Amino acid sequence: MSFTKTTEQSSKYNHLEIMPVAELLHNINNEDKAVPLAIEKALPQIEKLVDKTVLKLKEGGRLFYIGAGTSGRLGIVDASECPPTFGVPFDLVIGIIAGGDTAIRRAVEFAEDDKEQAWKDLSAYHINSNDVVVGIAASGTTPYVIGGLEKCNENNIATGCITCNSGSPLSAVAQFPIEVVVGPEFVTGSSRMKAGTAQKLVLNMISTATMIQLGHVKGNKMVDMQLSNEKLVDRGVKMIMDEIKVSYEEASALLDAHKNVRKAIEAYGNK
Numbered sequence: 292m293s294f295t296k297t298t299e300q301s302s303k304y305n306h307l308e309i310m311p312v313a314e315l316l317h318n319i320n321n322e323d324k325a326v327p328l329a330i331e332k333a334l335p336q337i338e339k340l341v342d343k344t345v346l347k348l349k350e351g352g353r354l355f356y357i358g359a360g361t362s363g364r365l366g367i368v369d370a371s372e373c374p375p376t377f378g379v380p381f382d383l384v385i386g387i388i389a390g391g392d393t394a395i396r397r398a399v400e401f402a403e404d405d406k407e408q409a410w411k412d413l414s415a416y417h418i419n420s421n422d423v424v425v426g427i428a429a430s431g432t433t434p435y436v437i438g439g440l441e442k443c444n445e446n447n448i449a450t451g452c453i454t455c456n457s458g459s460p461l462s463a464v465a466q467f468p469i470e471v472v473v474g475p476e477f478v479t480g481s482s483r484m485k486a487g488t489a490q491k492l493v494l495n496m497i498s499t500a501t502m503i504q505l506g507h508v509k510g511n512k513m514v515d516m517q518l519s520n521e522k523l524v525d526r527g528v529k530m531i532m533d534e535i536k537v538s539y540e541e542a543s544a545l546l547d548a549h550k551n552v553r554k555a556i557e558a559y560g561n562k
Contacts, residue, residue, distance in 0.1 A: 294458040298429050298482050300475040307478065319484075322477045326489050329473045330496075337496055340451040340467040344423045344497065345504040347449060348383070352421035354501070355413060356386045357439050359403030361483040362427035362453075362490060363388030364395060369494040375523075377507040378515030378551070384498060387412050389435040402435065409439025418448060425451040425497070429486035431459020431470075440464045453493050455486040469493060510534075514553040518546070527552045535559050 304310075304318055330337075344354055356366030367386030374381045389408065390399025402408070413424065424443045426436035431454035440450045441464055452465035455473050462468035471493060473485040502508065507515045512530045516523060530552050531542035537559070545555040 294431075294456065294460075296430060296432070296456050296459075297472060297474050298455050298476065298486055299480050302475050302477055302479045304477060319477050322485055323488060326471075326473055326485055326492065329471045330489060330492055333469050333471050333493070336467070336469045337493060340425070340469060341497055341500045341504070343449055343451070343467055344501050347421060347423045348501065348505060350421055352419075352423060353382065353416075354384045354498075355416070355418065355422060355424045356384075356427055356494070357388075357409050357413070357424060357436055358386075358427035359389035359394075359433050359435050360398065361487045362429060362433070362436075363390075365487060365490050365494060366425075366427050367395060369491075369498050373498055373502065375517045375519055376513055377502040377505075378517055379502070379505075379507065382416075385416060389433075403433050404435070406434040406438030409435050410442035413439060413443070418443075418446075420447045423449045423451065425453065426461055426465060427453045427490055427494075428459075428461050429455045429482035429490065431456045431461040433461070437461050437464055453490050455482065455489055509553065509556075512552070514556070515551065518550065527555075531555050531559075 307315065348354065356370055358366045367388055370384040370386035373379050373384040388394045390402030393399055394402060424440065426440045428436045437460055440452065443450045450465045451467035451469065452461045453469045454461050455471050457470050457472050462470055471489040473489050476482060476484045478484065514530065518524050518527055527546050528539060528542045531545055532539060534556050545559060546552065549555040549558055
């Protein structure tokens with residue numbers, strides 16, 4: 292299938308090497324402003340994927356992200372932040388990158404070109420029809436990601452994607468495609484820029500909206516967050532104070548006793 296990769300088109304700017312720093316920053320910022328507007332156009336697509344993800348996770352499934360390079364790293368970042376933020380198990384949202392964990396820090400040559408490897412990587416987690424797999428690829432042509440989604444479709448596993456080109460092979464494979472068309476990058480082809488920003492924002496939307504729907508937020512507070520440092524303990528104490536109108540000392544004692552903001556609030560209400 293032939294289509295236009297806007298992510299690979301030449302930048303609207305030229306002679307970057309002679310631009311003053313102020314002009315470089317101004318122009319990058321101008322390009323970045325287009326990202327949320329592009330995402331706005333894709334909101335109906337994002338909603339469909341979130342609805343499916345919530346349904347599957349309520350049935351005991353998991354959410355997987357697969358990608359290569361920047362896309363893979365962004366999926367891993369989003370997945371890794373779900374347990375501390377929402378108190379969910381570490382294996383509820385899982386990020387997988389082409390080339391394995393080594394590729395998180397250092398590019399693994401040609402890892403993204405292996406069309407069979409993603410399914411092998413997913414199979415290590417005993418993936419099944421309860422799960423959802425979201426392929427992330429700015430270009431929409433990454434063989435690793437496309438191959439993974441194709442195998443998921445064959446095995447009755449729900450598939451989505453996040454791409455920054457319209458009408459890509461990846462979108463054609465995904466059951467729930469999300470296309471955020473941000474246009475050419477400031478540095479031609481550097482999809483870690485606008486495309487990466489778009490992917491990060493969409494991932495935020497998917498995981499946050501899903502976790503809210505699953506009940507891990509009360510009001511606007513992260514009541515199930517892990518209390519993994521003093522800053523978060525202090526935040527938890529203040530959440531309790533705000534919710535049940537007690538002193539800092541009382542809230543701190545409740546949190547110390549129950550080790551969880553939600554449980555502390557519920558215990559106070561059940562006295």
